Amino acid sequence: MVKLLLWGLLIWLAFKYLPPLLKRFSTHSTPQDAPRDPNAQDMVRCAHCGVFVLRSEALFQGDLAYCGETHRKAGPNP
Numbered sequence: 001m002v003k004l005l006l007w008g009l010l011i012w013l014a015f016k017y018l019p020p021l022l023k024r025f026s027t028h029s030t031p032q033d034a035p036r037d038p039n040a041q042d043m044v045r046c047a048h049c050g051v052f053v054l055r056s057e058a059l060f061q062g063d064l065a066y067c068g069e070t071h072r073k074a075g076p077n078p
């Protein structure tokens with residue numbers, strides 16, 4: 001009977017303390033704790049065709065971004 005209680009205690013301790021330890025030693029990183037790439041650029045979506053373009057290469061008209069001059073002239077696609 002005592003043996004069974006000891007096993008129960010051991011299993012309980014394993015479940016209580018192992019996950020945080022594994023988390024600490026794991027090399028797997030989640031996107032939240034990965035440092036942001038300083039060279040990464042924001043992407044914006046063309047209001048006409050929906051394609052994603054770099055913010056630096058997008059054409060803006062008001063709040064709307066466009067992938068090119070033709071789509072900027074065509075305006076937003078409903």
Ligand SMILES: [Zn+2]
Nearest residue numbers: 046049067071
């Ligand atoms: Zn477009």
